[in-house]
Amino acid sequence: MSAAVTLRRDAALQTRNTFGVAATAPVLAEVADASRLAEALQTPELRDGIALVLGGGSNLLFAGDPEGPVLALSGQRVQPLDAAPDCDGAIVRADAGVPWHAFVMRMLDAGYAGLENLALIPGTVGAAPIQNIGAYGVEVREFVHAVEAYEPASGRLHRFDNAACRFGYRDSLFKHAPDRYLITAVEFALPRTPALRLDYAGIAEELTAMGVDAPTPRAVAEAVIAIRRRKLPDPAQLGNAGSFFKNPILPRAQAEALLAEHPSLPVFRGADEHSRKLSAAWLIDACGWKGHRDGDAGVSAAHALVLVNHGQASGAQLLDLARRIAASVQARFGVAIEPEPRLIGARW
Secondary structure, eight states, X not given: OBTTBEEEEEEEOGGGSTTOOOOEEEEEEEESOGXXXXXXXXXXXXXXXXXXXXXXXXXXXXXXXXXXXXXXXXXXXXXXEEEOTTSSSEEEEEETTSBHHHHHHHHHHTXXXXXXXXXXXXXXXXXXXXXXXXXXXXXXXXXXXEEEEEETTTTXXXXXXXXXXXXXXXXXXXXXXXXXXXXXXXXXXXXXXXOOOOSSTTHHHHHHHTXXXXXXXXXXXXXXXXXXXXXXXXXXXXXXXXXXXXXXXXXXXXXXXXXXXXTTOOEEEOSSTTEEEEOHHHHHHHTTOTTOEETTEEEOSSOTTXXXXXXXXXXXXXXXXXXXXXXXXXXXXXXXXXXXXXXXXXXX
């Protein structure tokens, strides 16, 4: 142990992943101050490298134990930095360890808009740009001003602007280089004048049911929270990592051929006119998986995209179920679906 890092050996990770599956780290290192990260990584236990950077554990599946030390950045600072370019808001910097939902609600309370559709997503600020988290028609990339990340190999602290992050659908530079960079903080450009997104997945209907005639960002967040709580199980009650599969993106011609054969299949515009995004939930549901259970590994009865741990499922059992689901979708529709969470101890 040093002043820069708290170390625990043979650390149980079951309470540190939202699936609630058992896993053990040979060493778990917690660093509260990212400015001490370089020093922490020079401790003997960490000198040979980090196997995994662990945030809220909401976007990973332990199909096995991590093969080396696990690092948790637990800093909680949030601070406005400057006026935001091209908007009437501000640049706000948040440490990687700040819980995501708490950050969203704190920004709304401070009068900043933009993140309301991303309320109640589990995880931390540091994990948000890795996956380019998104929900209800909004992706976090739209509000990321810059990402601060430490590169252990060079000992350098980098600052990536939005373009350098190479954001894509549930994708980023950091997802493709998970062992190269350690995200220490994220800067967000948040406006005070909202441009509300109400045309996705029942938000307008939820606001009407709430009796809201003039929506505010806070009201939109409350509507999103209500919808998510109905559709998605609470990880504290039923282990899960939210949506397990990404919505597949296909060439427009292939998607339109599937739509002609299956008129109720939800199809959305992709990144351009030549691509289309399909509903993975619909494909999985059509294959009969919603509510399926093999021992304690199962699929939510409320949402076909959500794999759940009913108690004692192992990560390997959940991964096996996911693979069988994907194989059935491929066999029936000719569409490949892929997992959103990072797999530890196995490959897809």
